[in-house]
Amino acid sequence: MSHExxxxxxxxxxxxxxxxxxxxxxxxxxxxxVRVRKTEGTGMEIVWKDGHASQWSFTWLRDAxxxxxxxxxxxxxxxxxxEPKPQPKNMLPMYKEPLRPVQVQTVxxxxxxxxxxxxxxxxxFSWEYLRRMCHCDACKNQxxx
Numbered sequence: 001m002s003h004e005x006x007x008x009x010x011x012x013x014x015x016x017x018x019x020x021x022x023x024x025x026x027x028x029x030x031x032x033x034v035r036v037r038k039t040e041g042t043g044m045e046i047v048w049k050d051g052h053a054s055q056w057s058f059t060w061l062r063d064a065x066x067x068x069x070x071x072x073x074x075x076x077x078x079x080x081x082x083e084p085k086p087q088p089k090n091m092l093p094m095y096k097e098p099l100r101p102v103q104v105q106t107v108x109x110x111x112x113x114x115x116x117x118x119x120x121x122x123x124x125f126s127w128e129y130l131r132r133m134c135h136c137d138a139c140k141n142q143x144x145x
Contacts, residue, residue: 025050029128034112041100044112046130054134059084062099062116064133065123081133 027050035045043057056064064081065071074081103115107124115121 024128024131028052029131031127036101036104036112038101038104041098046127048131052131052134052136052138054130054136054139056082056130056133056135058101059099060135061114061125062118062120065120066125066129067120067123070120070123082135 028048030049031046032049033047037043037045041058043055044061045053045055047053060082063079063084066081073085074083077085079085097117100117101114102117103121105113107113110128111124111126112130113121113124
């Protein structure tokens with residue numbers, strides 16, 4: 001039997017996957033307050049109904065885009081959501097405009113979407129996805145258990 005294309009998880013990866021599969025309480029995935037700092041260009045903050053606060057930079061959000069194309073690209077490169085693409089080793093790096101949304105809109109009552117200044121616009125960030133992707137110290141510690 002061939003095992004080509006099958007990827008076995010390390011113990012740590014399996015623990016993180018199990019933590020991600022746990023069902024979150026409704027108050028943990030419903031935002032009380034969402035603030036997108038589009039003008040400042042710094043990122044997005046959400047205070048959840050359970051009182052927890054999460055924040056992400058725009059660069060992190062773009063690198064964590066949940067659309068199928070971005071998800072498959074990350075899997076092929078074995079990158080985690082939010083982990084930047086490896087940059088080519090140029091002698092002189094070219095200037096790249098900082099990533100920021102051109103347009104932001106809610107998607108029903110369950111998500112938010114961004115149209116980015118690099119032209120990408122197909123990712124829909126569900127509230128549950130964002131809560132699971134919270135990278136504050138408390139959430140990191142909980143995920144490593």
